[in-house]
Amino acid sequence: MLSRSWPAEGATRVPYWVYQDEEVYREEQRRIFQGPAWNYLCLEAELAEPGSFMTTFVGDMPVVVTRDPQGVLHAFENRCAHRGALICIQARGRAERFNCIYHNWTYDHAGNLTSVAFRKGIAGKGGMPADAHPESQAPKQFRVASLHGLVFGTLSQSAPALDDYIGPEILPRLKRVMIKPVKVLGTYTQVLPNNWKLYMDNVKDTYHASLLHLFFTRFRINRLTQKGGVFVSADGAHHCTYTEIVEDRGDAYEKGGMRAANEFALQNPEILEQVDELGDNVSIQILSLFPGFVLHQIRNSLAARQVVPKGIDRTELHWTLFGFADDDQAMARRRLLQANLVGPAGYISMEDGAATGFVQRGVAASPDRASVIEMGGATIGSGDSRVTETAVRGLWKAWRSYMQL
Amino acid sequence: MKSQSGTDHDFDVTLQLAIERLHARYAQALDTDQLEKWPDFFTEKGRYRITTAENEARGLPLPVLYAEGRAMLTDRVASLRHANIYEPQRYRHMVSAVLIERETEGTVKSIANFLVVRIMENGETMLFASGRYVDRIVLPEMRYEERVVICDSRRFDTLLAIPL
Numbered sequence: 266m267l268s269r270s271w272p273a274e275g276a277t278r279v280p281y282w283v284y285q286d287e288e289v290y291r292e293e294q295r296r297i298f299q300g301p302a303w304n305y306l307c308l309e310a311e312l313a314e315p316g317s318f319m320t321t322f323v324g325d326m327p328v329v330v331t332r333d334p335q336g337v338l339h340a341f342e343n344r345c346a347h348r349g350a351l352i353c354i355q356a357r358g359r360a361e362r363f364n365c366i367y368h369n370w371t372y373d374h375a376g377n378l379t380s381v382a383f384r385k386g387i388a389g390k391g392g393m394p395a396d397a398h399p400e401s402q403a404p405k406q407f408r409v410a411s412l413h414g415l416v417f418g419t420l421s422q423s424a425p426a427l428d429d430y431i432g433p434e435i436l437p438r439l440k441r442v443m444i445k446p447v448k449v450l451g452t453y454t455q456v457l458p459n460n461w462k463l464y465m466d467n468v469k470d471t472y473h474a475s476l477l478h479l480f481f482t483r484f485r486i487n488r489l490t491q492k493g494g495v496f497v498s499a500d501g502a503h504h505c506t507y508t509e510i511v512e513d514r515g516d517a518y519e520k521g522g523m524r525a526a527n528e529f530a531l532q533n534p535e536i537l538e539q540v541d542e543l544g545d546n547v548s549i550q551i552l553s554l555f556p557g558f559v560l561h562q563i564r565n566s567l568a569a570r571q572v573v574p575k576g577i578d579r580t581e582l583h584w585t586l587f588g589f590a591d592d593d594q595a596m597a598r599r600r601l602l603q604a605n606l607v608g609p610a611g612y613i614s615m616e617d618g619a620a621t622g623f624v625q626r627g628v629a630a631s632p633d634r635a636s637v638i639e640m641g642g643a644t645i646g647s648g649d650s651r652v653t654e655t656a657v658r659g660l661w662k663a664w665r666s667y668m669q670l
Numbered sequence: 671m672k673s674q675s676g677t678d679h680d681f682d683v684t685l686q687l688a689i690e691r692l693h694a695r696y697a698q699a700l701d702t703d704q705l706e707k708w709p710d711f712f713t714e715k716g717r718y719r720i721t722t723a724e725n726e727a728r729g730l731p732l733p734v735l736y737a738e739g740r741a742m743l744t745d746r747v748a749s750l751r752h753a754n755i756y757e758p759q760r761y762r763h764m765v766s767a768v769l770i771e772r773e774t775e776g777t778v779k780s781i782a783n784f785l786v787v788r789i790m791e792n793g794e795t796m797l798f799a800s801g802r803y804v805d806r807i808v809l810p811e812m813r814y815e816e817r818v819v820i821c822d823s824r825r826f827d828t829l830l831a832i833p834l
Contacts, residue, residue, distance in 0.1 A: 451725040451732020454825045483753040532741035586732050601731055609826035610735040616755045618828045
C-alpha cells in the first residue's frame with residue numbers, strides 16, 4: 266500500500282514525488298500496466314502475415330505480439346515458464362512456433378506451452394515426474410483487441426471492452442484518422458530523460474503548444490484566429506485536441522502592423538503543404554489514450570507513439586510513422602517531407618523531450634512540492650479553448666483512480 | 671569498392687584526399703557551430719537525409735530529418751537559430767574509413783564511418799550517434815549532391831537538433 270497522500274488542493278496540484286518514487290513506479294506496473302488498462306501493442310499492418318510476430322513492452326513487461334496461422338491476434342508475456350528467459354529475442358519476423366533458446370521449451374502463437382524438451386527423459390532416465398505442472402508458471406496471456414488497425418492488450422479480465430474503455434468522446438476522433446488500411450513508413454525511438462508520466466502530461470498540455478514550440482509562430486504559420494478545441498473522456502483518462510486549417514495565408518498580421526514583413530519566413534515552405542485528406546479541415550490532431558498511447562495527425566504526418574517506462578527517470582518513446590496503403594507518389598513524398606515536423610529532430614516536437622527532462626531535473630530536491638495546474642480552473646472536461654490544462658487534470662484524475670491515491 | 675582493393679593502380683590519391691578534406695571541413699563546420707555554412711556543402715538541389723540502419727534494412731523510407739535542396743537546409747538552420755529550443759550542446763565528429771568510387775566524370779560516391787560525441791554545457795559527454803555517410807559528390811565544385819546519414823542505432827537521446 267502506498268504511504269503517499271495527495272495535496273489538499275486536489276485536481277490543481279500534482280506532487281513531484283509521482284515522478285520520483287520507486288515504490289510508486291512498482292505499483293504503477295501492477296495497478297495500471299498489468300491492471301485494467303488497455304495498452305497499445307502495435308499496428309495491425311505490422312503483423313500483416315499469418316504467423317508473423319513482433320516484440321514490444323507493456324510497462325516493464327516484455328511482450329510478444331503475434332498473428333497465428335489462422336489470422337487471429339495474440340499477445341503474451343515474453344518469459345519462458347521454465348527459467349524465465351526471453352522466449353523470443355527478435356524484434357519481428359515470422360515463426361511456426363516459438364522456442365526458448367535456453368532449453369528449447371516451445372510455445373504456440375497464443376503463448377501456450379506446447380512442448381517441454383525431454384519431458385519424459387531419455388531411455389527411461391531423467392525427465393520430469395508425471396505430476397509436474399510447469400504450465401503453472403506459463404507466460405501471461407493478454408486479452409487482445411484490434412480497433413481500426415490499432416492493436417491493444419490488457420491482462421485484466423475485468424477491463425471493459427476496448428470501445429467502452431476509450432469512450433464516446435474520443436472514439437470518433439480516433440476513427441477520423443484511421444479511415445483505411447495503413448502502411449508503415451518507418452520507426453525510431455526517442456529516449457527521454459524523465460518519468461513516463463511527464464511525457465503523457467506534456468502531450469495533454471494544450472497550453473504549452475504555442476509557447477514551447479516556436480516553429481509555427483516564428484515562421485508565422487500559426488494564427489491566433491485558428492479554431493480548435495479539446496475533448497476529454499468522462500474518466501479523464503483520454504484526450505484529443507485539434508486545430509483547424511487556416512484559410513488565411515495572406516499577410517493580415519503585417520498589414521495590421523503586428524509583425525514586420527519577412528522578418529522570418531521559410532525559404533521553402535513545401536514541407537508544410539497539407540492536403541485535407543481526411544476532409545474535415547483539421548490541421549493538427551493529437552489524441553492520447555491512457556496509459557501510454559498517442560496518435561497524431563500533424564498536417565499529413567500520421568504516427569502512433571508508444572510510451573514505454575524504463576525506470577523512474579527514463580522513458581522510451583517508440584514512434585511508428587505511417588501513411589495509407591493507397592497513397593499516391595505525391596502523398597508518399599509529402600509524408601516524408603512532413604516527417605521533419607515530428608520525432609527527435611521534429612521542428613515542432615524536439616522540445617518536448619528537453620522540457621520534460623528539465624522538470625525531472627528541476628524537481629530533484631522537492632518531492633513534496635507540486636505543479637500548479639490551474640489554467641482553465643479546476644474542472645476536467647471538453648471545451649473550445651486550448652489555453653487550459655483540463656486534459657492534464659484528467660490524466661491525474663485517472664492515474665489517482667488506478668493508484669487509489 | 672573496386673578502387674580500394676590495394677591492387678588497383680587506378681587509385682586516385684588526390685581525389686581521395688580531396689573527398690576526405692570535404693568531409694573534414696563539413697565536420698569542422700558543425701562542430702564549431704558554423705551552422706550557416708552547412709547548406710553550402712550541398713549543391714543547389716542537394717539532398718540530406720538522416721535515417722536508421724533498421725529502416726534502411728527493412729526498405730522503409732522514413733527519415734529522421736530530410737531536406738531537398740539548399741533552401742530547406744537553410745530553413746533548418748534558421749529554425750535551430752530562431753525557433754527551436756534546446757539545451758546548449760556541441761558535437762565532436764570522427765570521420766574515418768573513407769572509401770571512394772568514381773561514378774561518372776562529374777560524380778564520386780563516398781562511404782565513410784562516423785562517430786558523433788555530444789557534449790552538454792555541464793560537461794556531460796555521450797556517444798550520441800555512430801553510422802555511415804553514404805554520399806554522392808559533384809566535381810569539380812566538391813559539394814554533396816546527396817548525403818545519407820545512416821545511424822547504426824534506432825535510438826536518439828532526448829533530441830537531435832544539430833545535424834549529423
